[in-house]
Amino acid sequence: MLVFSSMEAQGVKPTSSVFNALILTSLSSGNMLTALSLFEIMERSEGYRPDSDTYNAFILAYAKSGNQSATEAWLTAKVASGFSADAQTYAFLILSCVKSKNFEDAQRYYEEMMSSGLIPNESVFQSMLLMYCKQRNLSRIKEILKFMLKGEYRIDRNMAKKVVDLYLELGLVGELEELLVNLTESDQSSEVLSLFHCSIIRMYADTDRLDDVEYSVGRMLKHGIAFSCSEDVEKVICSYFRTESYDRLELFLERIKDSHKLTRSIYDLLGAGYRRAGLMEKLNMLVNEMKVAGFV
Template identity: 25%
Template sequence: MIIPRSPHFFFQVFELLREQLWYRPNAAIYIKLIVLLGKCKQPDKAYELFQAMSDEGCVMNHEAYTALLSAYSRSGLFDKAFSLLEEMKDTPICHPDVQTYSILIKSCLQVFAFDEVRALLSDMASQGIRPNTVTYNTLIDAYGKAKMFQEMEMTLVEMLRGKDCEPDVWTMNSTIRAFGSSGQIETMEKCYEKFQSAGIQPNIKTFNILLDSYGKTGNYEKMSAVMEYMQKYHYSWTIVTYNVVIDAFGRAGDLKQMEYLFRLMRSERIKPSCVTLCSLVRAYGQAGKAEKIAGVLRIIENSDVTLDIVFFNCLVDAYGRMGCFAEMKGVLEMMKQKGYKPDKITYRTMIKAYSISGMTSHAKELRNLVESAAGSSLGMPKPDFRQPEYYRSYS
């Protein structure tokens, strides 16, 4: 029997419990439910439970306040989160601890609010609260993803200076990902060696990061060496591992190796994801193999893989590159059948394909359609120009 895991189910059970004669308020249950609501981005309901918890006479300690603060910060309600933090500092039994600050720091980092993070770290120091490994790893990871290498390295140095805060495999992975994703392969390798000499052992995520970094910089020999190492020491490949190597060989135009890895993946009963299919379609489009793309679509028809708008845009791009304009237009119908609406990237890709092939009238007609539909019932979302059109994260 499969038990539903939605918040609604848990609250139904909780309400039934509260109706029983033997029911006594339990702070731990309330806190767990508040955390759950926070993860589901329902801060208002989390606050209602927080109030109910207080009304029923539960002890309102720092764990309860931290749970509500987490719910606010996860939903971007930073004014309420910071206000609650101040309230905690003024309440004797609810003083914030390193976990409270770490949760708020993580939420601020996710929206690149680095000034607020610096203020929080300063506030922690003034109260004698030292960051722990989780805090440091969160900072290192965020600084690395933002390409703020100086801040990342300073944080790592500060972490190493502390006697009660040891770096771990998460620290290593965040550091090597930062350098690897920015093409600084030599620095990445030096960091990897230093972490290993410090006794930190890599995990599957470490190797996925190395594979992805080598693949994206065209270091296929080193990528193959990592693959051999993983095989030698019996590291089981995950869907992420396969996605990384399939994408790398596909971008390199090595369709034979890409297809071999895809067959191996399926033979090991690892279900392809939308990312896998995007990599195949992109590679076949670059190689002009329209019949191979048809094969990918047959695989989709015979599976329950969940598609997304990125896959359809990838498909449009592949057909457009090959000049298969009937098939490219057919993707729009396919999207309609699957319940997806074209976005600006879809149309921009089609316009580009028409323009490159000299079909200026088609390009102009489609451009006029997009401009007239802007903000209308087509409901096309504004694209995020900070990211590549077909960006995928493998880490």
């Protein structure tokens, strides 16, 4: 409001864009009363009436809070003012429904959007994927991902993690393998691909499927992707110790040494495993290696 007052004092006429910026600033700081006051000023004016972006600012603010009724009320006001519901508006509506856990309305708005010929944006896909993951609706998840990959959309890590976490929980490694192939062919980011590679390896390691672990590790490294976290490496190491596959463990460590730096927790895990197995020679070599790495 100080900016607005300063503009008036200098004889500078505000525009709808200036008011929209002030409204967005007010909304982002949680000052709804100021935002509404600015909107009322715009409504009474002749030269800077509310435009589509003005209504979208309020629609988004209420959508983020999960207030579906207020979101819909502002949409009604937008349409009544002569503005149509665009893809961005639908994205906000769907977001409000998902946040308020009104999944039936979210699905209805999504289908309404698709039937009207509007192209969903990434926000729509993110909301719908979140909803389908909460519903554990695997067929719908596949449908959304297929649509995105066909349209050459980029899948961000947060979206991918929702899907991966659900598949991990349900033990659906075959479905993860299928998704990995499709994601690789669609040229997704290395961060997203790493998430899928490591999740698959973790699932195989948890069930001691060492052949599948080693194949998956080789495939990942071949694509230039390394382990993204030490916890996944530790999962594999534990699998080797459980199956007493010590020679294969050494090959695994040799295989990843250039792409993943061993942490203190990994060294501690190896030390405990060698000691428990009575492999004192390997333990002594490990201690020397830890000294070189600065852990002893």
